[in-house]
Amino acid sequence: MRNIRVVFAVLSLSVVLVAGVADELQAQEKRQGWIKRLRYRRELRRELQGEIQLSGAFALYPMAVKWAEEFRKIHPKVRIDISAGGAGKGITDALAKVVDLGMVSRDIYPQELEKGAFPIAVVKDAVVPTINSNNPLIDQILATGLKQQVAQDLWIHTTARTWGDVLGTGSTIPVHVYTRSDACGAAETFAAWLGAKQEDLEGTAVFGDPGVTSVVQRDKVGIGFNNIAYAYDINSKKPYRHIAVIPLDLNGNGKIDPEEDFYATSTELNAAIAEGKYPSPPARNLFLVSNGKPMKPEVLAFLEFILTDGQQYAPEVGYIGLSSDILEEELFKLQE
Incomplete structure (x- = not known):
């Protein structure tokens, strides 16, 4: 009887492990599907035009300027205005819808999330x-x-x-x-x-x-x-x-x-x-924050660019690109 219990326990554990692996594979496939769809959508948006406004953290300003320069090589009809004034200004402007995206160089507070803050991690420093x-x-x-x-x-x-x-x-x-x-x-x-x-x-x-x-x-x-x-x-x-x-x-x-x-x-x-040798904090992720999920096509395209092709410019400007897992999570948030 004991042997039967042991075999049953092993089989039950195996079923749980297999189910867990299957769930993770399904999640990965779903994320990859979104990313493929994302690339297809980017191809359809070659003629984007409009204006994107950013304000906020000095920490993110140089990186945002570089991303804007590279993005406009693809979408020259999109105007991007960026101003630095501190993370506090960035989150305030974003929540007030004064700008499309607030540059924030700290974690987002619960009360800011309650007011509609929609943060996307974009790079690390x-x-x-x-x-x-x-x-x-x-x-x-x-x-x-x-x-x-x-x-x-x-x-x-x-x-x-x-x-x-x-x-x-x-x-x-x-x-x-x-x-x-x-x-x-x-x-x-x-x-x-x-x-x-x-x-x-x-x-x-x-x-x-x-x-x-x-x-x-x-x-x-x-x-x-x-x-x-x-x-x-x-x-x-x-x-x-x-x-x-x-x-x-x-x-x-x-x-x-x-x-x-x-x-x-x-x-x-x-x-x-x-490599995790420098403590966090003072290391941390930097965010672009909007009031609710962005809906303007040019803003979505800009964020998608940052989380894909834009990551290659991070070392050049002196930042650390995000891990592939985090990038997938942030892209998925934009597609949900």
Whole structure:
């Protein structure tokens, strides 16, 4: 009797496993069918015209501009207007239907989803701590890195007031801390890494990613945080002039180990993010958000382009393309 029960149990488990595999295969076939249909639809939309308006996150602005340029090579009669003003502006404009798509560089809040926010993940990047490359202690800072606790002492508790406090030395050189004045994904994401929210961040408030880059470039003892696109030059892939990116001391041992040292170029950093070596947050997906599912043909075509052919431009501009699984999920959301 026991043998019969064992055989029955094994057969039942096999049926469950086979059913699970069959369900997954059906789901994959359904997604692939949508993608084939999508490609066919794109061929029919060669003569698109109209206007697409985007606003929002500085983090997504350079990538959105590149996508717009490439999309208009296919659809020259479509006009695309893009303005940067922070993720807060992007989500507000999208929900108010002031723009077709809001650029948002943070997770979408439940209350925003309740108001009709329809987010599509489009690419990935990260926020990094930045300092002036002419800091008198630059070599020691880069060798020591930044611990999460020290970052909390800088931006949350305000107990780290000198570079000696940051490095654990006797240096009395003051540290000037900068944060963002605008509601933005960079600050929200950086704060999330510290277990806080943007409104908890202390420091001199500066508007926009370019603003933080500029003020740190001028302040030899300053420290801020930036999206990758505003810390690294798009052409050289190296940090901008007078900017250095502080490595994160992920294991907290007071030094940057070889496996933590991947900040020399944006290419190295992006590879580390893709491999999961850089924590998330401050790494995160970036979104284009509409009020409800987009209905305008030109907007749908633009999003479909971004999730297919447009992904090839992500590394060129300094971003990380999404995995094939995520891309399929986002495309499927547009087709449901």
